Amino acid sequence: MILERNxxxxxxxxxRERGIGCFVVMPLNSAQPKIEAxxxxxxxxxxxxPNAPARESTLKMLQExxxxxxxxPYDAVNTILGQGTALLELIEQAPEPLAAVxxxxxxxxxxxxxxxxxxxxxxxxxxxxxxxxxDCAQGLADGRRIEHVNAExxxxxxxxxxxxLNFPIIQERVEGVIVVSDEEIVQAMKLMWERLKLVVEPSxxxxxxxxxxxAFQELDxxxxxxxxxxxxxxxxSKPLPWI
Amino acid sequence: MILERNxxxxxxxxxRERGIGCFVVMPLNSAQPKIEAxxxxxxxxxxxxPNAPARESTLKMLQExxxxxxxxPYDAVNTILGQGTALLELIEQAPEPLAAVxxxxxxxxxxxxxxxxxxxxxxxxxxxxxxxxxDCAQGLADGRRIEHVNAExxxxxxxxxxxxLNFPIIQERVEGVIVVSDEEIVQAMKLMWERLKLVVEPSxxxxxxxxxxxAFQELDxxxxxxxxxxxxxxxxSKPLPWI
Numbered sequence: 240m241i242l243e244r245n246x247x248x249x250x251x252x253x254x255r256e257r258g259i260g261c262f263v264v265m266p267l268n269s270a271q272p273k274i275e276a277x278x279x280x281x282x283x284x285x286x287x288x289p290n291a292p293a294r295e296s297t298l299k300m301l302q303e304x305x306x307x308x309x310x311x312p313y314d315a316v317n318t319i320l321g322q323g324t325a326l327l328e329l330i331e332q333a334p335e336p337l338a339a340v341x342x343x344x345x346x347x348x349x350x351x352x353x354x355x356x357x358x359x360x361x362x363x364x365x366x367x368x369x370x371x372x373x374d375c376a377q378g379l380a381d382g383r384r385i386e387h388v389n390a391e392x393x394x395x396x397x398x399x400x401x402x403x404l405n406f407p408i409i410q411e412r413v414e415g416v417i418v419v420s421d422e423e424i425v426q427a428m429k430l431m432w433e434r435l436k437l438v439v440e441p442s443x444x445x446x447x448x449x450x451x452x453x454a455f456q457e458l459d460x461x462x463x464x465x466x467x468x469x470x471x472x473x474x475x476s477k478p479l480p481w482i
Numbered sequence: 483m484i485l486e487r488n489x490x491x492x493x494x495x496x497x498r499e500r501g502i503g504c505f506v507v508m509p510l511n512s513a514q515p516k517i518e519a520x521x522x523x524x525x526x527x528x529x530x531x532p533n534a535p536a537r538e539s540t541l542k543m544l545q546e547x548x549x550x551x552x553x554x555p556y557d558a559v560n561t562i563l564g565q566g567t568a569l570l571e572l573i574e575q576a577p578e579p580l581a582a583v584x585x586x587x588x589x590x591x592x593x594x595x596x597x598x599x600x601x602x603x604x605x606x607x608x609x610x611x612x613x614x615x616x617d618c619a620q621g622l623a624d625g626r627r628i629e630h631v632n633a634e635x636x637x638x639x640x641x642x643x644x645x646x647l648n649f650p651i652i653q654e655r656v657e658g659v660i661v662v663s664d665e666e667i668v669q670a671m672k673l674m675w676e677r678l679k680l681v682v683e684p685s686x687x688x689x690x691x692x693x694x695x696x697a698f699q700e701l702d703x704x705x706x707x708x709x710x711x712x713x714x715x716x717x718x719s720k721p722l723p724w725i
Contacts, residue, residue, distance in 0.1 A: 272676045275676075276676070276677065429718065432681050432716075432718055433515045433518075433519070433681075433718065434519065436680055436681040436682070436714040437679055437680070437681065438675050438676075438679040438680065438681055439679070471679040473675075475672065475675055475676065475722060475724070476724075476725060478721075479718060481718070481719075482718075482719060
């Protein structure tokens with residue numbers, strides 16, 4: 240079984256398994272293994288400049304040419320609900336009931352989906368965000384969504400500001416967002432590689448870093464805590480971040 | 483849940499969970515994360531020179547001092563049977579019946595155990611061995627166990643010659659041992675890191691390398707093939723082997 244945690248990779252793989260065409264817009268500076276994975280699943284990649292206007296105009300041209308349906312990576316109802324299924328699977332597989340779950344927050348689809356999936360269970364929901372792109376935690380404190388963020392963090396998958404649909408869901412249903420430093424993220428990432436034998440990128444280690452933090456420990460949660468690990472694209476031809 | 487695939491680490495963890503003392507003899511040149519894992523599980527480590535006589539005399543002294551029971555890493559009935567339980571779990575978890583299974587072979591405990599566990603199922607059993615320490619494949623061809631091997635392979639966990647108990651079990655129950663080059667092992671290892679998101683050491687990638695080989699593909703096995711992945715101790719402070 241191939242696990243594909245990246246949005247583009249997951250869509251390319253799902254489309255191939257169903258015999259559907261798949262067209263992916265990716266920034267020119269995307270990580271090489273991400274590009275190779277998407278390509279190997281048979282999707283057609285169109286590269287664009289790494290900024291929002293270029294992404295949108297490239298997407299528009301692509302849709303006009305192919306008639307393809309746009310599947311947004313986080314700020315859309317079906318994407319949010321789909322991402323929330325990770326918690327449903329986790330609840331099913333866990334040997335005992337979870338007391339809490341924690342998910343990383345960038346665009347917020349995964350965290351909002353997790354919170355919706357937790358509805359009606361007794362699972363408390365938390366988010367984890369890097370200090371260098373803590374727009375969600377800040378937005379929750381301010382009572383309004385922060386639309387732009389000057390992201391400076393090693394967790395490149397979490398640099399996006401929280402989406403319009405996602406923010407109010409998080410506001411209503413998430414108990415708190417734990418902010419972690421890049422140093423804590425890198426330490427957590429190394430520990431996950433060494434002990435859990437999991438190749439995770441910094442974004443994928445953020446939630447694990449958060450549960451190791453003093454802020455989370457002080458919550459003194461009794462019972463098992465589920466950690467959503469999302470993001471395993473690491474350019475293995477480059478030195479690892481702790482070297 | 484902590485997965486511990488290393489013999490010393492697994493014993494240290496199991497002992498801690500049961501509140502039993504654990505004493506481990508390790509060669510001085512063991513990988514740092516392996517040492518740290520064993521130590522963090524609360525076992526007492528005694529280091530020795532990296533050769534068989536030193537290992538045995540250190541073990542003897544340790545047993546005299548502590549009265550501990552020796553649990554050999556591969557050439558003992560209970561160890562073989564314990565290692566074979568990996569296949570039982572795999573059969574239980576696989577969504578459809580396995581047509582075959584492949585396990586790496588160094589000392590041979592895992593492969594012999596796998597073969598015993600496959601008894602009475604329709605699962606065909608294969609081994610995977612590095613070309614630079616292919617004493618098991620050679621022994622099968624010659625019809626007798628090779629006792630010494632001048633191992634030269636990146637797969638350091640598979641350098642040991644096959645044990646006395648293990649060889650006849652393998653001879654009787656294993657259909658064949660696929661020999662793979664270090665280059666094939668490193669390629670397989672990189673692919674496992676990139677796509678399966680698994681931190682495996684070269685020894686842990688040997689079986690995956692074998693199923694990708696021409697020799698295995700030519701067997702033309704119909705149905706799912708189980709791959710036993712054993713060994714995830716990589717010194718992450720050093721450059722990765724494909725760099």
